[in-house]
Structure formats: structure tokens, C-alpha cells
Amino acid sequence: DIQMTQSPSSLSASVGDRVTITCRASQSISSYLNWYQQKPGKAPKLLIYAASSLQSGVPSRFSGSGSGTDFTLTISSLQPEDFATYYCQQSYSTPVTFGPGTKVDIK
Amino acid sequence: QVQLVQSGSELKKPGASVKVSCKASGYTFTSYAMNWVRQAPGQGLEWMGWINTNTGNPTYAQGFTGRFVFSLDTSVSTAYLQISSLKAEDTAVYYCARDVLLWFGELSLDWFDPWGQGTLVTVSS
Numbered sequence: 434d435i436q437m438t439q440s441p442s443s444l445s446a447s448v449g450d451r452v453t454i455t456c457r458a459s460q461s462i463s464s465y466l467n468w469y470q471q472k473p474g475k476a477p478k479l480l481i482y483a484a485s486s487l488q489s490g491v492p493s494r495f496s497g498s499g500s501g502t503d504f505t506l507t508i509s510s511l512q513p514e515d516f517a518t519y520y521c522q523q524s525y526s527t528p529v530t531f532g533p534g535t536k537v538d539i540k
Numbered sequence: 541q542v543q544l545v546q547s548g549s550e551l552k553k554p555g556a557s558v559k560v561s562c563k564a565s566g567y568t569f570t571s572y573a574m575n576w577v578r579q580a581p582g583q584g585l586e587w588m589g590w591i592n593t594n595t596g597n598p599t600y601a602q603g604f605t606g607r608f609v610f611s612l613d614t615s616v617s618t619a620y621l622q623i624s625s626l627k628a629e630d631t632a633v634y635y636c637a638r639d640v641l642l643w644f645g646e647l648s649l650d651w652f653d654p655w656g657q658g659t660l661v662t663v664s665s
Contacts, residue, residue: 476655529587
């Protein structure tokens, strides 16, 4: 199975901050990497697919980059509604696996 | 709009069974596979497997064989997850999620979108 790790596991940031979350795969997964946002008590929501493609309707302050084993999710200017947990997911091979999540909360 | 609506929360006793439904609307049900994902309380996301909505063929992740069954009723665009012989450790929110697949050059990439709102299954005596 492909193991996904994320760093940091949590972070505190202020509105307007630039936030970067890193996701690493245990083997190369090309661009088979997706990012989801989950707010408490809600279902995950797709933000970025294929490593760097912004899902329709997602604000442009979100961006994704990377290929192979190392990926990043960047929020260029954190907004109040962005406080949530973020998960990366690989779809390169089954079983599909998720990272453990990065919780972004208010400083 | 594309939407997945799941059945409501369930409270079950150990040893009982539960069947969670996931009704799709806004797209052709049989054109997209359906995934199931578990989230235990305070934990991350765990992929349980998927079902081919054309053939009805399910694929289960390790750890979700035997007591877990994926099924379909294509006449009502609904996917089901049945769990039998429930245990306390099955307490979790269960999500269905549509599998979207697109070609990017030579790569066929896929992701989950949208997700159902989740169904909380609580197993307690």
C-alpha cells in the first residue's frame, strides 16, 4: 500500500497568512494526488485534483503543486472560512489512501 | 446539481446489521463508480472500497471483507452499504463519494466528488 504523510499535523495561522501544507507519498504517484477540505461535522469537499487543477467553484487562493512523491497545498491568503482539516489522497493505486490530515486553526 | 443524499443516523446493538443508502441525482448514475469511506470518531478518512455501477461488481479494501457489502439499485440511482454483525469499533461516519475519472494526456486520473453528507452509525449496547 502507498503511505501518505502530511506535515504539519496542525498549524495555527491568522487571517491573511500564507499557508503551505505538504504531502508526501511513500512511492512515486505521478500526478495522482487530490486535496480535500473538511469542516467539523461536514463531508469532505474536493479542492484540488490531479495535483494542481482547481476544482470548479473553489477560490483561486487555493493552489496545488508537485509530482512524483512530494506535493503542496497553498492557501495564499487565509480566510475565516478556511479554518478546517485538509487531507491529501492518492489515487495511483488501490487501496486509495489518504494522508492523516492537517488541521488549520485560528492563531 | 450533482448530489448524493445519504440515509439518516443509525443506533444499533452489537451483532445487529445496518444498511446505509446513498441516493444520487443530477447525473447518470451508471456513468460513475461509487466509493465508500469510513471516518471513525476524531479520526481520518479510510477508503473502504468501490462498486462499479455498470456491472455491480464491488471491490473491498483490506479490512472490509466479509461483513461489509456494497450493492446497487440502479432503478432508483441508489448505492447501499450493508454491515452485518456490528461491533463497537464499527461506530463511525460512513460516506459515499462519486468517482470522477478524466484523461490528462496519457494519464487517467480520478478523484472523489461530490461526497454524501455522511451517515453516523453508532454501535452500542
